Amino acid sequence: MAALFEQAGGRSKDPISAAERHFDIPVAGVLSRHRQIQERIQSAQSSQADIPALGLHYNAFYEHHDTGSGHPESALRYRMLRQALEGLPAEILRLPGRRASTSEVLLAHEAYYQDLVYRDVESFADILRTGDTAISIDSYDVALEATGSVLAAADAVMQQTVKRVFCAVRPPGHHATADHGMGFCIFNHVAIAANYLRKHYTLKRIAIVDWDVHFGNGTEAIFAEDPNTFYLSLHESGNYSGNSDGDTDRPPSQATLNLALPEGSGSDEALTAWDTTGGPALEAFKPEFIFISAGFDARKGDPLGGLNWEDETFVELTQRVMALAEKHAEGRIVSVLEGGYNPAGLVSAALAHVQAMR
Numbered sequence: 001m002a003a004l005f006e007q008a009g010g011r012s013k014d015p016i017s018a019a020e021r022h023f024d025i026p027v028a029g030v031l032s033r034h035r036q037i038q039e040r041i042q043s044a045q046s047s048q049a050d051i052p053a054l055g056l057h058y059n060a061f062y063e064h065h066d067t068g069s070g071h072p073e074s075a076l077r078y079r080m081l082r083q084a085l086e087g088l089p090a091e092i093l094r095l096p097g098r099r100a101s102t103s104e105v106l107l108a109h110e111a112y113y114q115d116l117v118y119r120d121v122e123s124f125a126d127i128l129r130t131g132d133t134a135i136s137i138d139s140y141d142v143a144l145e146a147t148g149s150v151l152a153a154a155d156a157v158m159q160q161t162v163k164r165v166f167c168a169v170r171p172p173g174h175h176a177t178a179d180h181g182m183g184f185c186i187f188n189h190v191a192i193a194a195n196y197l198r199k200h201y202t203l204k205r206i207a208i209v210d211w212d213v214h215f216g217n218g219t220e221a222i223f224a225e226d227p228n229t230f231y232l233s234l235h236e237s238g239n240y241s242g243n244s245d246g247d248t249d250r251p252p253s254q255a256t257l258n259l260a261l262p263e264g265s266g267s268d269e270a271l272t273a274w275d276t277t278g279g280p281a282l283e284a285f286k287p288e289f290i291f292i293s294a295g296f297d298a299r300k301g302d303p304l305g306g307l308n309w310e311d312e313t314f315v316e317l318t319q320r321v322m323a324l325a326e327k328h329a330e331g332r333i334v335s336v337l338e339g340g341y342n343p344a345g346l347v348s349a350a351l352a353h354v355q356a357m358r
């Protein structure tokens with residue numbers, strides 16, 4: 001297991017307390033602050049739903065994807081988030097996951113790439129040969145479980161088992177193109193799920209809102225020629241993975257909108273970009289289902305991000321997406337974890353997002 005993880009206390013101890021010691025961050029205080037945010041949100045919302053409002057999916061199995069010592073996309077970051085989600089009230093529906101089939105992976109990936117991932121993992125490689133994605137012996141199985149669980153969440157929403165779901169999965173997915181794993185990503189769970197919905201239900205217009213601090217090049221590439229899948233990305237200009245200078249080089253017929261935010265900018269810039277450009281574009285698109293590629297690395301203090309979002313920024317964005325979903329998509333949202341590499345910051349921002357969806 002990664003040295004960082006061992007330093008933080010190892011598997012046998014409470015990871016949140018251990019992380020508090022290691023990172024010197026008061027996680028318990030963060031949790032308490034979020035209970036206050038949750039109470040405020042709940043008092044502001046009237047419950048009109050006939051079905052449970054929120055489902056959660058998480059699974060300790062995802063911690064078997066071992067990225068090696070000191071890697072930011074660590075099992076520790078996930079374990080802290082999982083344990084925080086486990087601590088949320090029992091009335092929030094917990095959704096089981098499932099393993100994706102090969103044919104489901106091929107809804108967004110080339111067959112030879114799926115086979116390449118399998119062979120790289122089976123040959124004990126420590127990095128995917130297509131790019132900067134660390135792998136271990138369980139990575140193929142973990143990635144399939146993550147994809148399948150997002151599909152199960154999409155089914156649960158379509159079948160009205162629950163209105164919205166947050167899927168805490170790893171590895172992340174939005175940098176994976178049809179034939180190229182990169183940026184810590186193996187399979188593009190959200191892209192596969194969008195095509196899965198279109199195959200199994202009568203949906204036409206699907207939106208993917210990606211607020212990870214990094215541009216989701218994989219998702220954009222997969223849907224570049226698809227006018228019925230609207231890809232809206234808020235990300236930091238100049239950060240990984242390129243295409244960060246806005247959408248000026250893109251034909252207007254493409255349902256893609258890239259909102260590149262300047263390094264160091266915070267909540268005001270993000271919400272202004274949403275309110276003046278992103279939100280109206282999504283409104284005009286009238287999505288019937290909304291996925292969120294929910295990275296939390298735009299939060300202040302992230303080691304891989306240069307934006308300064310607050311937890312409240314994620315709450316505000318979540319509420320805006322929910323309002324659009326209520327208007328056009330019968331409330332249907334599946335939110336899928338992408339990045340977020342300051343463990344305590346990830347927990348704090350993700351809890352704010354989840355509580356806003358309750």
Ligand SMILES: [Zn+2]
Nearest residue numbers: 212213214339
């Ligand atoms: Zn990211």
